[in-house]
Amino acid sequence: MAKINKISGFPEWLPQQKIAEDAVIATIKAIYESYGFAPIETPAVELLSTLGSKGVIDKEIFVVKRLRAEEGDEAELGLHFDLTVPLARYVAQHAHELSFPFKRYQLQKVWRGDRPQKGRFREFYQFDIDIIGRGDLPLSCDAEVVGVVGLVMRALNVGPYSLRINNRKLLSALYAELGLAGATSKAAITAVDKLLKIGPDGVAAELRKIEGISERAVEVILRSTTIQCGPEDLREKIASLNLSSQLIDEGITELEMICELLPPEATERLTIDMSLARGLDYYTGVIVEVGLDKYPEFGTVVSGGRYDNLASEFTDQKFPGVGVSIGLSRLMELLFSEGLIETKKVSPSVALVTVYDESDRAFCNSVAHQLRTAEVPTEVYFKAPKLGKQIEYAESKGMRYVFFIDSGTRQIKVKDIQTKEQREIASINEWLSSR
């Protein structure tokens, strides 16, 4: 007999969890679509040369090979590890068939070929949006993406969260005034990005490793990371660092403009946070992160930002973009383990039509058919045991209504499991209009 081993890192939900996940997906999707983001989907695999095109071969990749492949048989394939590389390839490949700005959402699993370890997913859903321009892309798009993130977090209703934004341009401009540019500026960003993990002293130590960095630069950078404020205070707070330049001014103005364009519902929990740096190289403007206040150790639920050139590995055309990724499976795992989401529904069924005798089944089916047509998901019990057993089944599946058919008279009774009320009805239509 084949042994069943759980495969570490590949989460699998029970039906009641999948139903809860589908509800979360529907909530997010409705917001994405309300802004006109269109769905796309790419294959699970890309050429290994595509996956490695940004030099990210150190992300652990799962290679995919035919069991019966022969040497040199065909191109080497790997499972995608995010949705950004496939998007870049998609945009470059289909650019002539797309309308720009190209606004897409994409819900797909991604795979990380990490060594198996506890609590680390190797297969998980990401739910991304991006707006891609051809040539250029104005700040209105950055604001739109940040706004959508705020609306999504509000709609998910999973407890207090922080929506933090910053601007890579502003960071670079500040660091430039402190004598850091190019590689040393990047190194400073990498150091600041570790603040939550290693604390201010750790960041100071990291900064001091940067060649030629001054003690004042270390001190001012550390001080800058304590700036957390709304857009109305940003200019003054930055001024207190005693650094100024045209680029700094522009960086501040960008953040102010973005905030001005946000819907009020999206700004409730918004902070401009100068300690937010984000590790990835490719961000060039606004950066965004969302965390849940009660679960700081959980890390980010949503993250993203602006990049100048999405598909530079594939084409000479310039495709600037801005987007975010929601780590859906990780979020669901947290919601399940902390009981932040209801998982009572083990089935879509709302009503059960009981069967007193097999000879009634065709009639029971016709009753169920009427209910289904009126968008009441309905099951007919699959056998005809004692009614108590059938009612138990309805309860175990979280159904609300149980219908009883009188075999002789074909009269219908309905019991509301929630209110425990039972009544006779003249017809299903009567019940539908009165419930």
Next chain:
Amino acid sequence: MAKINKISGFPEWLPQQKIAEDAVIATIKAIYESYGFAPIETPAVELLSTLGSKGVIDKEIFVVKRLRAEEGDEAELGLHFDLTVPLARYVAQHAHELSFPFKRYQLQKVWRGDRPQKGRFREFYQFDIDIIGRGDLPLSCDAEVVGVVGLVMRALNVGPYSLRINNRKLLSALYAELGLAGATSKAAITAVDKLLKIGPDGVAAELRKIEGISERAVEVILRSTTIQCGPEDLREKIASLNLSSQLIDEGITELEMICELLPPEATERLTIDMSLARGLDYYTGVIVEVGLDKYPEFGTVVSGGRYDNLASEFTDQKFPGVGVSIGLSRLMELLFSEGLIETKKVSPSVALVTVYDESDRAFCNSVAHQLRTAEVPTEVYFKAPKLGKQIEYAESKGMRYVFFIDSGTRQIKVKDIQTKEQREIASINEWLSSR
């Protein structure tokens, strides 16, 4: 620069195709859920030992390995090639946490590690339902699955189709009366299954290869394959073969009972077809296939049937089941290539709010927000070029309404692209209630 090569066999849709596919998915899902089927999802990978457990290692499997895996590092994984093997493993693994009969639907990609060849998908969606019993499962479930197939095909509205059913029990009973049993009976089923491909003469030749088969058996089997009828004529047609036994009688009765329990809408295009045999070994009762009448060479859109023991490789418990699989990606490819489905919508957007001047953008956003809240997917144009250009964009994305904001007075005009009508409105709410 990285080269973009299309990976043969991995279909990828444009946004307008994905939107059309999503609409098809929503139609099927609504019917599945109306019957109380619950969603599940399994990882893309299974242990190779699980995938090979039915001895189907000759299905070409894609093996998945970490790029940096070391010898003996971990269990060997492969991408699932159908949704039945993962379902069997899921049911065996989670049986104690599931309610039976377990009714599940599952929409996932599957992968076939075939050698690349034209027109053959190596990654595609299947959209399955199954009802799994613990111990036993009555015929009411077979009828439910056949009924759902009928309703799905009707709702898809993609031209005339044939819903054909048969009963493996009846076939075995007939063949038994002709002296075939066990391996020779299976061989006869395999031969009959090739009827469409190789014709009656070909089938006769295949049958004659079966050891010990009589010429009468060949003749009667061939004659049986010409029986295509409704349930009301089945008994008489079978009687004309001059074969009778208790098992034959039972097989006929089963088909009659199933047909009796179908909703009328599902029987419109139903035929009991004695030439339907289905190749797979594991079917033990009713078998089902749907084809599109205008595209016989396309093969089946839906197929499935009853099996006695889903998870015998994993557990001693008996889990009989009945289910079908819709070959979604193949179907979509046909609908696209034959123009059987509309692909005009390249975005969910219904309305565009134009921007006359960047200083209006915040107000434009608030107008868009009102529309979105009323479930009108809306974009605000991302820049502020000439209005003609903005209208073109709305048209190119298939939007219906364009809103114009007077920068000074903040009066709103709306143009209906379809009717070409343009009018001034007092407020978005007024428009929403009057459109």
